[in-house]
Amino acid sequence: MLNRRKFIGGATAAGLVSLLPLKLKSFPVSGKKDLPVIISTWNHGIGANEAAMKTLENGGSVLDAVEHGVWVPEGDPNNMSVGLGGLPDRDGFVTLDASIMGPDGNAGSVAFLQHIVHPVSVARKVMEDTPHELMVGEGALQFALKMGFKKENLLTPQAEKAWKNWLKKAKYEPQINWENEPNKYHDTIGLLAVDKNGDIAGACTTSGLAFKMHGRVGDSPIIGAGLYVDNEVGAATSTGMGELVLKTLGSFLVVEFMRNGKTPQEACEAAVKRIVEKLPDNKKYQVGYIAVNKNGETGAYSLQKGFNYALYQGGENKLIDSKSYY
Numbered sequence: 030m031l032n033r034r035k036f037i038g039g040a041t042a043a044g045l046v047s048l049l050p051l052k053l054k055s056f057p058v059s060g061k062k063d064l065p066v067i068i069s070t071w072n073h074g075i076g077a078n079e080a081a082m083k084t085l086e087n088g089g090s091v092l093d094a095v096e097h098g099v100w101v102p103e104g105d106p107n108n109m110s111v112g113l114g115g116l117p118d119r120d121g122f123v124t125l126d127a128s129i130m131g132p133d134g135n136a137g138s139v140a141f142l143q144h145i146v147h148p149v150s151v152a153r154k155v156m157e158d159t160p161h162e163l164m165v166g167e168g169a170l171q172f173a174l175k176m177g178f179k180k181e182n183l184l185t186p187q188a189e190k191a192w193k194n195w196l197k198k199a200k201y202e203p204q205i206n207w208e209n210e211p212n213k214y215h216d217t218i219g220l221l222a223v224d225k226n227g228d229i230a231g232a233c234t235t236s237g238l239a240f241k242m243h244g245r246v247g248d249s250p251i252i253g254a255g256l257y258v259d260n261e262v263g264a265a266t267s268t269g270m271g272e273l274v275l276k277t278l279g280s281f282l283v284v285e286f287m288r289n290g291k292t293p294q295e296a297c298e299a300a301v302k303r304i305v306e307k308l309p310d311n312k313k314y315q316v317g318y319i320a321v322n323k324n325g326e327t328g329a330y331s332l333q334k335g336f337n338y339a340l341y342q343g344g345e346n347k348l349i350d351s352k353s354y355y
């Protein structure tokens with residue numbers, strides 16, 4: 030049998046080197062660009078896109094734009110899947126995950142953070158004011174308070190009521206697409222922007238899976254899973270069952286597919302297909318990806334029907350239904 034040691038031992042150095050890409054493939058930037066462009070997940074993307082575009086128009090950076098964009102659902106108490114008013118975990122605690130990544134390749138994240146309305150801004154502070162990329166839980170909260178963020182109660186009466194209802198059955202069964210039901214449940218916001226110069230940033234923020242186990246962290250704060258930006262290529266972000274995205278490192282995968290020549294649409298489809306091929310429980314859950322490349326081309330794809338996204342391009346900000354695998 031060819032074991033690993035024999036394989037390495039038998040291979041020449043030159044042979045091994047030829048297996049590795051010597052240089053990252055450079056992405057073909059076309060002359061035809063439709064910029065700026067802002068794309069974000071779900072219905073709540075419309076308001077977020079609006080705020081992000083305003084920041085760009087007022088001369089803010091692309092990083093400012095993505096941060097200001099996702100502030101809108103984070104601060105909305107009626108949005109029950111992001112920031113203030115987010116549905117709590119099974120023990121009644123609202124715990125938030127967020128990440129942000131800029132054109133310089135720098136990134137910051139927070140996970141399992143409580144009491145702060147704008148976790149994306151704490152993530153940005155982690156990125157800019159610490160040598161770290163990810164801070165979690167009590168340490169992240171202490172850092173936020175030190176940075177001047179206010180400690181608040183994020184559990185709104187309507188989220189508490191929903192939790193108490195859930196407790197009656199306490200059945201741990203994630204549902205597909207409850208987030209766009211008329212009861213105003215929504216989902217993670219992932220927002221990507223390319224400014225008029227072609228610089229790219231992204232942000233992703235969520236209260237995570239409703240009624241999750243206390244301490245559970247999803248894909249959203251994990252760079253490469255819930256969000257990835259490569260200023261040479263494009264960006265991607267995800268929503269839905271974070272465990273499936275984490276196990277396939279989805280957003281990084283989408284960006285790598287684009288680097289290797291796929292359009293954003295083809296790249297999102299290929300990343301969803303990877304989940305289908307690798308993870309047998311894919312039929313039960315929703316995952317949606319959105320992506321944009323450096324030329325301003327966009328794409329979106331989901332496992333199940335019912336995913337939508339907001340696209341702001343060419344002066345128009347509109348909701349679009351994503352195609353899906355099933």
Ligand code: ASP
Binds near residue numbers: 217246248272
């Ligand atoms: N992806 C998020 C998570 O798993 C939640 C969601 O988008 O529904 O935490």
